[in-house]
Amino acid sequence: MSINKASHYLVIENLTKRFGEFVALQDINLNINESEFVCFLGPSGCGKTTLLRAIAGLDLQSSGNIFQAGKDISVLPPSGRDFGIVFQSYALFPNLTVAKNVSYGLENAKIPKDQINKRVNELLEMVGLPEKANAYPANLSGGQQQRIALARALATSPSLLLLDEPLSALDAKVRVFLRHEIKQLQRKLGVTTIMVTHDQEEALTMADRIVVMKQGVIEQIGSPNEIYQQPKSVFVADFIGTMNFFEAQVMADNQIKIGELQFEHDSNIDTVVGERVTAAVRPEEFVISQQVESSEHKIEATIREIEFLGSLVRLRLSSKQMQAKSFIMNIEERMFRANALDEGDTISLSVITSPRLYPHD
Ligand SMILES: Nc1ncnc2c1ncn2[C@@H]1O[C@H](COP(=O)(O)OP(=O)(O)O)[C@@H](O)[C@H]1O
Numbered sequence: 303m304s305i306n307k308a309s310h311y312l313v314i315e316n317l318t319k320r321f322g323e324f325v326a327l328q329d330i331n332l333n334i335n336e337s338e339f340v341c342f343l344g345p346s347g348c349g350k351t352t353l354l355r356a357i358a359g360l361d362l363q364s365s366g367n368i369f370q371a372g373k374d375i376s377v378l379p380p381s382g383r384d385f386g387i388v389f390q391s392y393a394l395f396p397n398l399t400v401a402k403n404v405s406y407g408l409e410n411a412k413i414p415k416d417q418i419n420k421r422v423n424e425l426l427e428m429v430g431l432p433e434k435a436n437a438y439p440a441n442l443s444g445g446q447q448q449r450i451a452l453a454r455a456l457a458t459s460p461s462l463l464l465l466d467e468p469l470s471a472l473d474a475k476v477r478v479f480l481r482h483e484i485k486q487l488q489r490k491l492g493v494t495t496i497m498v499t500h501d502q503e504e505a506l507t508m509a510d511r512i513v514v515m516k517q518g519v520i521e522q523i524g525s526p527n528e529i530y531q532q533p534k535s536v537f538v539a540d541f542i543g544t545m546n547f548f549e550a551q552v553m554a555d556n557q558i559k560i561g562e563l564q565f566e567h568d569s570n571i572d573t574v575v576g577e578r579v580t581a582a583v584r585p586e587e588f589v590i591s592q593q594v595e596s597s598e599h600k601i602e603a604t605i606r607e608i609e610f611l612g613s614l615v616r617l618r619l620s621s622k623q624m625q626a627k628s629f630i631m632n633i634e635e636r637m638f639r640a641n642a643l644d645e646g647d648t649i650s651l652s653v654i655t656s657p658r659l660y661p662h663d
């Protein structure tokens with residue numbers, strides 16, 4: 303059956319997956335555009351792999367539908383679907399050469415040998431390992447093995463690339479390098495890509511859109527910038543980047559009080575005067591007061607701890623006025639030095655954006 307879902311490349315409708323009594327995915331609805339790079343992001347066990355496997359047909363959903371390029375693929379076996387997949391563990395065949403690993407899917411497709419060789423060389427060139435054709439997986443580093451796994455996944459030129467934590471097993475430096483490489487390759491090929499990760503930095507740096515998941519449901523879908531700047535819930539705010547949370551009370555339509563200080567708020571939720579809410583401020587949204595001309599109340603805070611992060615310095619602060627025992631501010635290393643700050647110093651701060659508000663729980 304062909305249904306007109308043409309406006310999106312991949313459409314997931316009311317998808318639910320149960321393992322016995324346990325609900326691993328609950329009523330997932332998601333549209334993915336052609337050539338988009340989407341990350342499924344969330345803590346371990348939230349259902350990312352289960353959703354990816356449903357899209358691949360490796361584990362059928364309990365209910366719901368999946369459409370790919372306008373076609374209902376909901377109950378097709380993996381072999382009837384159009385995708386390439388890379389797992390966290392490189393999953394290369396140890397007894398086959400790199401070339402044989404890469405050509406595996408092509409041999410099955412009964413393609414002439416000279417064409418296969420040409421394609422394998424092209425793929426190895428593409429992932430930057432043309433000289434490794436005759437090597438065995440055991441002789442490659444983790445990063446190299448994962449590049450071969452990527453070449454293998456792309457061999458049949460699938461229009462959908464599925465990546466399940468492809469970088470998680472690698473060293474930090476290789477990981478950062480491969481992030482960039484995978485992203486560039488994806489851009490060049492224009493292949494619609496879904497990558498599962500529990501690493502928010504990976505998702506923020508690589509994705510066009512991030513799908514934040516929590517316990518089998520989607521918490522928020524948005525661009526990295528949206529997810530970072532306007533997290534929809536305390537969960538997302540806490541999971542992505544660093545966020546300071548303060549107990550606050552609504553004083554007027556656009557005013558809240560944190561401790562004894564009044565702030566204008568972001569109006570991102572409807573509030574009732576008198577209501578207790580949670581206010582959220584990122585570490586880089588505090589500045590030392592002299593930096594800005596501000597009519598806002600200055601926050602008196604005491605430096606409890608100093609942590610060097612290179613170009614930034616992270617200050618752990620407390621503020622009696624805000625009734626906050628511990629919150630974090632990032633300051634440029636240059637500013638830190640210019641102000642000759644030290645532990646125990648009391649500093650005067652402003653907030654450069656209005657605190658975001660969340661219902662108090
Ligand atoms: N085959 C299975 N049988 C039973 N429970 C499963 C199975 N696969 C996954 N689960 C459970 O479903 C939940 C989601 O798993 P998974 O999708 O692997 O999470 P993630 O990839 O986000 O870490 C987990 O609680 C996991 O234990």
Ligand SMILES: [Mg+2]
Nearest residue numbers: 350351352498
């Ligand atoms: Mg997983």
